[in-house]
Amino acid sequence: MMRTVPIKVVLLGDGRVGKTSLVLRYVNATFSEQQTPTIQASYLTKRLNFNGAMVTLAIWDTAGQERFHALGPIYYRDADAALLVYDITDKDSFDRVKSWVKELRKMAPKDIILAIAGNKCDMNSQVDLKDSERYAASIGSSHFNTSAKSNIGIEETFLDIARRVLEQKKALAENVPASTQRKTMVIIDEPPPPPPPSKCCS
Amino acid sequence: MSTTDATGSRSAKHVPEWLNSPAWYSKPSHPLSPALSRAQSMVEKEENKPINDSVEDEKFENEERSRQVEDHPITGGYFDQSNSALGENARSVLASSPLNAPHMPSFPSHQSDPSSSFLDGKGSKKTTSGAMRAQAFATELAKKRVHIAELQRLASEGIPDSGGVRAITWKLLLGYLPKNREAWDAEASKRRAEYAAFREELLINPSEVTRREGDGQAELYSTGGLLPRQEISHGDHPLSLGTTSLWNQFFQDLELVEQIDRDVKRTHPDMDFFSGDSDFSHENQEAMKRALFIFAKLNPGIKYVQGMNEVLAPLYYVFKNDPDRENMVHAEADAFFCFVELLSDVRDNFCKQLDNSAVGVHFTMGQLTALLKKHDEELWRHLDTVSKVNAQFYAFRWITLLLTQEFDFPDILRLWDSLLSNPDGPLEILLRVCCAMLICVRSRLLAGDFTDNLKLLQHFPSVDVHHILKVADEVKDRA
Numbered sequence: 222m223m224r225t226v227p228i229k230v231v232l233l234g235d236g237r238v239g240k241t242s243l244v245l246r247y248v249n250a251t252f253s254e255q256q257t258p259t260i261q262a263s264y265l266t267k268r269l270n271f272n273g274a275m276v277t278l279a280i281w282d283t284a285g286q287e288r289f290h291a292l293g294p295i296y297y298r299d300a301d302a303a304l305l306v307y308d309i310t311d312k313d314s315f316d317r318v319k320s321w322v323k324e325l326r327k328m329a330p331k332d333i334i335l336a337i338a339g340n341k342c343d344m345n346s347q348v349d350l351k352d353s354e355r356y357a358a359s360i361g362s363s364h365f366n367t368s369a370k371s372n373i374g375i376e377e378t379f380l381d382i383a384r385r386v387l388e389q390k391k392a393l394a395e396n397v398p399a400s401t402q403r404k405t406m407v408i409i410d411e412p413p414p415p416p417p418p419s420k421c422c423s
Numbered sequence: 424m425s426t427t428d429a430t431g432s433r434s435a436k437h438v439p440e441w442l443n444s445p446a447w448y449s450k451p452s453h454p455l456s457p458a459l460s461r462a463q464s465m466v467e468k469e470e471n472k473p474i475n476d477s478v479e480d481e482k483f484e485n486e487e488r489s490r491q492v493e494d495h496p497i498t499g500g501y502f503d504q505s506n507s508a509l510g511e512n513a514r515s516v517l518a519s520s521p522l523n524a525p526h527m528p529s530f531p532s533h534q535s536d537p538s539s540s541f542l543d544g545k546g547s548k549k550t551t552s553g554a555m556r557a558q559a560f561a562t563e564l565a566k567k568r569v570h571i572a573e574l575q576r577l578a579s580e581g582i583p584d585s586g587g588v589r590a591i592t593w594k595l596l597l598g599y600l601p602k603n604r605e606a607w608d609a610e611a612s613k614r615r616a617e618y619a620a621f622r623e624e625l626l627i628n629p630s631e632v633t634r635r636e637g638d639g640q641a642e643l644y645s646t647g648g649l650l651p652r653q654e655i656s657h658g659d660h661p662l663s664l665g666t667t668s669l670w671n672q673f674f675q676d677l678e679l680v681e682q683i684d685r686d687v688k689r690t691h692p693d694m695d696f697f698s699g700d701s702d703f704s705h706e707n708q709e710a711m712k713r714a715l716f717i718f719a720k721l722n723p724g725i726k727y728v729q730g731m732n733e734v735l736a737p738l739y740y741v742f743k744n745d746p747d748r749e750n751m752v753h754a755e756a757d758a759f760f761c762f763v764e765l766l767s768d769v770r771d772n773f774c775k776q777l778d779n780s781a782v783g784v785h786f787t788m789g790q791l792t793a794l795l796k797k798h799d800e801e802l803w804r805h806l807d808t809v810s811k812v813n814a815q816f817y818a819f820r821w822i823t824l825l826l827t828q829e830f831d832f833p834d835i836l837r838l839w840d841s842l843l844s845n846p847d848g849p850l851e852i853l854l855r856v857c858c859a860m861l862i863c864v865r866s867r868l869l870a871g872d873f874t875d876n877l878k879l880l881q882h883f884p885s886v887d888v889h890h891i892l893k894v895a896d897e898v899k900d901r902a
Contacts (some may be wrong), residue, residue, distance in 0.1 A: 236729065237685050255692035258729045260820040260828065264877045279874070286682075286729040295815065 223274040225268070228386045230379075231297040233321045234306035235314040237284030242300045242369035243306060244282045247379055252369055259284045262296055271383050278379065294328050301386045302334035302376065307353075309366070315353060322356040322360055334385045335362035338378050342366035375392040429706070557583045560592065569595055569602045578844035581837055581889075587745035591834065594757065597764040597844040600619075612752070618717075618756035625720045626713060676720075683727055684717045690732045694832060696740060707743065710755035711735055717759060718766075730820075733827040735762050737839055740832075768849050769825065787822055787850070788814040794858045798898050802865045810873045817880035821857050825849070834888040841892055852895065859894035860886070 232240045241263065242254050248265045262283040269276045279297045299302055305321050307314040318337060325333060337357045339348065350366070357364035363381050367374035560583060563574055569678050574595060582589040594600040599614070600607050651875065691697040695704060697711075714735060719727040736760045742754035750757070792814050796803040806812045820828055825842060827835055838856065845852035863886045868876050 236682070251694065255689045255698060257689050257692065257828070258686050262816070263881055264816065264874075266874055266878075284729065284759060295813070358730045 223285050225277050226387065226390065227259045227279055228302065229278045229279045229281070230302045230304055230382060231281045231283060231292070231300040232304050232306060232402060233283055233297070233325075234285055235308070235311070235317040237313070238285065238306050238308040238314045239369050240285065240306045241282050243338065243340060243367060243375055244280055246369040246372055247375050248280070254370075258286075267379075269380075269383060271387060274387060276383050276387070278370075278383065293324075297329045297333070299327060300329060300333060301328065301389075302336065302382045304336045304338060304382065305362075306338045306367075307348070308341050309348050310341055310344050312347050315339075315348045319356070322362075332389060334382060334389065335360060336378060336382050337362050337364045338367045338374070339364065340367045340369060342373055343368040343371040401423075501820065533684050553583070557586075557588070564588070564591060564595075565604075566621045567604050569604060571595065571602060571848070575844040575846055577838050580840075582840045584833075584836070587747055587750065589840070590742050590745040590750060590757075592742060592799055593839075594761060599757065599761050599764060611757070614760050615753045615756045618759055621717045621721070621759075622713060623745060625717050676716075679719055679727060680712070680716060683712050683719070683732070685713050686729055686732045687715065690736050691832065696743075697736065707739070710743075710758075711739055714739070714755055714759040714762065718762065730824045731762075733824045734765065735828065737832075737835055738762055738765070738849055741836065765825075765843075765849070769823075769853075784819060784823060785815070787854070788818050791818055791822070791854050791857050794854055794898065795861055798858060798863055799865065802868060805869050806861075806876065810868075810871060810876045812873060812876045812880065816877055818857055820881075821860070822853060825853065826856065828883050829883045830888065831885070837888050838892070841895075855895040855898045856891060859891045862894055862898075 232244060234240050236258070239256075241259050242252060244263075244265055245251050245253075245256070248267045259282060262281050265280045265282060267278045267280065269278065281300070283293065283296055303321075303325055305318045307318045322335070325335070335357075337353065339346070339350070339353055354364045363378075363385075365374045365378040365381070369375065369376060556577070559577055563569065563577060574592060578592050578596060582592050591600070595602070601610050605696055661676060688698065690708075690711070695701065697707060698704060711732060715731055718731070719725075735758060739754055739758040742757045742761075745751050745754070792803065792807070795806070806814075826838055830838060841856070842849040842852055860883060861880075864879060864884065867879055870877060
């Protein structure tokens with residue numbers, strides 16, 4: 222039996238930057254100009270065959286409005302990756318990405334994979350692309366220009382996330398004892414034996 | 424119980440033709456309402472009957488749920504006491520409001536127009552029980568003094584769609600209209616004038632104020648006793664950063680306006696009434712935007728929260744489709760006050776600061792979980808322990824938006840009939856309905872894992888609302 226690797230991705234970003242449209246384009250191949258605002262968070266999944274590895278992306282599409290942020294941690298607490306979305310026609314939404322990164326540094330798993338999407342790239346940008354790419358690089362994130370409307374860059378964004386998460390999981394599996402692997406790894410076989418009692422001095 | 428594909432998105436939900444029918448929104452060319460229903464002609468007939476229920480009425484008066492909003496921890500009344508400048512001004516305006524419109528009152532009591540509307544065509548298919556229900560409403564609404572407990576009982580079984588019966592009933596249930604029928608017109612006029620004053624007070628461009636200041640006081644006050652709107656410091660200008668700057672305030676407001684604007688445009692994208700590209704839908708959007716903006720200004724502790732447009736929508740829709748022209752024209756004002764009334768019962772769920780308090784949304788969701796545990800422990804255990812679907816993942820939206828994103832629009836109206844008529848308040852029945860929704864799909868939930876169940880509950884399948892309400896009643900009876 223082939224094992225499926227679950228990857229939990231959380232979408233974060235200001236209200237109305239197009240998080241839901243991005244996910245619906247990716248998961249359902251649909252687009253609507255008048256997407257209903259997300260209240261709290263929606264859950265979607267997509268299965269991929271990634272170079273022979275079966276992957277299930279479990280995507281949490283969160284609400285953008287400030288009011289819902291108090292509820293944020295339960296969605297990104299054990300996420301493998303965060304996709305931070307901004308609207309290239311709205312400079313403020315890019316600043317919100319930066320504040321999300323700060324919050325994730327404090328609250329999310331240390332090794333969380335980050336990706337940034339500058340959405341609505343079918344329109345004229347108000348954000349300097351060089352700046353955003355430089356910023357992304359500085360935090361170890363990838364950066365993509367996307368358009369849910371024109372279906373640009375979305376597949377690439379999620380594939381990049383899946384690839385980096387898988388690489389990280391692989392590296393972890395090779396270099397660290399099984400017992401310290403992230404709990405999100407699904408192990409179909411027997412669970413690994415408990416770690417031997419510590420022999421270190423107290 | 425019928426089910427559909429659980430993955431169907433909300434926009435794919437079925438909207439019956441009649442909801443988008445032009446008959447709902449062709450502007451009346453006639454001074455009298457074009458389509459008064461049978462129910463209303465019955466109202467007239469009943470009006471002359473002897474009334475002998477006044478004693479009984481008094482008895483039930485105590486049973487009516489009180490709508491005390493003053494005790495609220497964050498905001499006091501429907502405008503926030505901490506809202507210094509605007510609240511003060513708004514109150515002043517209220518106190519001295521010179522507005523009155525003698526032509527305004529016109530609740531359907533002395534009008535009749537037997538011309539048949541498409542609703543009559545629809546009505547002919549109705550069952551006898553439907554006609555009897557309409558008759559019962561007509562009888563009740565014709566009384567000199569409406570017996571709220573009786574109206575609650577009737578409404579809990581569903582309010583007729585035609586003839587503006589729902590509009591009047593909801594206004595009564597929400598306490599917007601007084602029980603005393605003779606006072607309806609005066610009360611409505613008063614509230615509508617109040618709303619007009621809010622609009623005048625709060626929806627104003629600062630350049631207009633600056634200009635008026637320059638023109639001198641005479642013009643400013645010539646409109647009839649309005650108090651000064653705001654102290655304007657010397658040199659207030661668009662680049663001023665002072666927090667008291669009118670312009671600074673204006674730009675903050677602009678952000679609020681944009682936020683509301685973008686959400687209102689996305690209200691029920693499948694209904695022409697809200698989201699079509701007609702003058703009529705634009706007019707409706709403008710009305711909803713104004714009402715939400717005024718609410719946000721008067722309630723700075725909550726402001727505007729995404730989803731409020733969904734809660735306002737059924738009220739505005741029902742009032743705007745009142746065949747009585749005068750009521751239709753004032754749908755915005757009426758919907759605003761009813762929205763305020765409704766939110767006074769449920770607004771703690773909209774308040775982030777209260778999320779973890781004994782009145783906040785987490786507590787409410789905890790109540791739902793407890794209710795489910797009590798009535799269906801097996802299902803509760805499966806959700807809680809086996810599939811680990813936290814109520815927060817699905818019930819947050821159910822509760823804060825009063826189910827407006829989970830059902831087709833006609834079903835929302837029917838559910839709201841029950842919500843608004845519940846003697847113990849909308850939240851109590853809302854929790855029972857949520858519990859019933861879970862029980863109605865229990866076999867699928869019991870067979871599902873985390874992903875299956877979450878998807879099912881986030882895209883609730885189309886289940887007969889009458890069945891859900893029946894189960895919700897049973898949940899109460901066994902309580």
